[in-house]
Amino acid sequence: MRRVLHIGPEAIDELALLSRRRVSPDMGAVVCFLGFVRAAEDGAPIDALDYESFQRMAEHQFHLLFDKLEVQWPVASVRLVHRIGVVKVNEPSLWVEVVAPHRAEAFAACQWLVDEMKRVVPIWKKPVPRPRAGTPAGP
Amino acid sequence: MRRVLHIGPEAIDELALLSRRRVSPDMGAVVCFLGFVRAAEDGAPIDALDYESFQRMAEHQFHLLFDKLEVQWPVASVRLVHRIGVVKVNEPSLWVEVVAPHRAEAFAACQWLVDEMKRVVPIWKKPVPRPRAGTPAGP
Amino acid sequence: MAVKVFFYSYFKDLTGCAEATENLPSGSTVSDLLQALATRFPGLAAAEKSVLVAVGVEYQDRSYVLKEQDEVSLFPPVQGG
């Protein structure tokens, strides 16, 4: 299984990622997931999320997930990019692509990977609040 | 819900489709699916699949599915392109994109749409066999 | 009444044509139409169980009562994607 993993502060360059996609002729399905920063976090408007990672462990935990994924589904390729640092509202923080022979396994593997990532990969986010208009800055 | 549907013979232009993606700031998840023509159909090597559609009914049935999708999940946008005519091995015949607030509904809606499409939308495929090397052409 | 019938996918090969017109007594159902077509196109009779039927752009079952001007489409299970 091809594995591409990147955790870094650069904006996610979807076009560059697409240009490096490899689908062999026996593969029938590609599923991509993008996670975008939403305008509200826990009901409060935000400007951005500030992501922090424990980089070495995050990479290790991602590779453990890739190991498990490979055992469960006949996936030919998994590529995952997680942006860290400040990611503005309406920008993607996560991009995942799974290539498999059939759609059922591509969907299942991609969704499982995102679910598990949110359970075990040491990355955290901190809301960057949106200053309320007309509210003076605090003391 | 935004709906974009195209059933036609043109090659699927993924970059052009991406450039027209719209994700509002309250949307957190985008799921894309691509279906590729595989090198073998029912165990026999092929060069391509030749897709035929009953165009007017296919469009109507897709819109019925979009109606049902919209009732089941809070999806902001669904875009679907199905190529018809001859689609070579290793080229995509189907592209689907779903934009939703959260990933669970984006995955569920996208997978449901592809599953249902394969059940009700009048499109058919005919294998274009790969000539066996050294085998003379038939009478 | 005259009912127009369209064939798709390999049903065109089974019948040798893409469309046909069948004259039926008024009140005839899709089932009656299929019986009449089976006589005219024996190749179609073998596939009858898997035939999907649409009138206009909607699926209909075999008990649907046909009306003058109905456009009936017959096709095998769909295979998009």
Place this chain on the structure above:
Amino acid sequence: MAVKVFFYSYFKDLTGCAEATENLPSGSTVSDLLQALATRFPGLAAAEKSVLVAVGVEYQDRSYVLKEQDEVSLFPPVQGG
């Protein structure tokens, strides 16, 4: 033995630092470490139930017996994506 401890996410705010060293009797467990840290960093004590613990790059539970040179990381539930 000296055990190095790293804090992530808001645990850095609770403790006021990104890392610390704790001296423990040999044979001490993660649980012993957490107790010692709770005394030193009262802010951390309140969060104790939700603390995730890694030694090196692997998750470990509270019964893990610490070794000299172990690098322990403490952090709240992860929130990637």
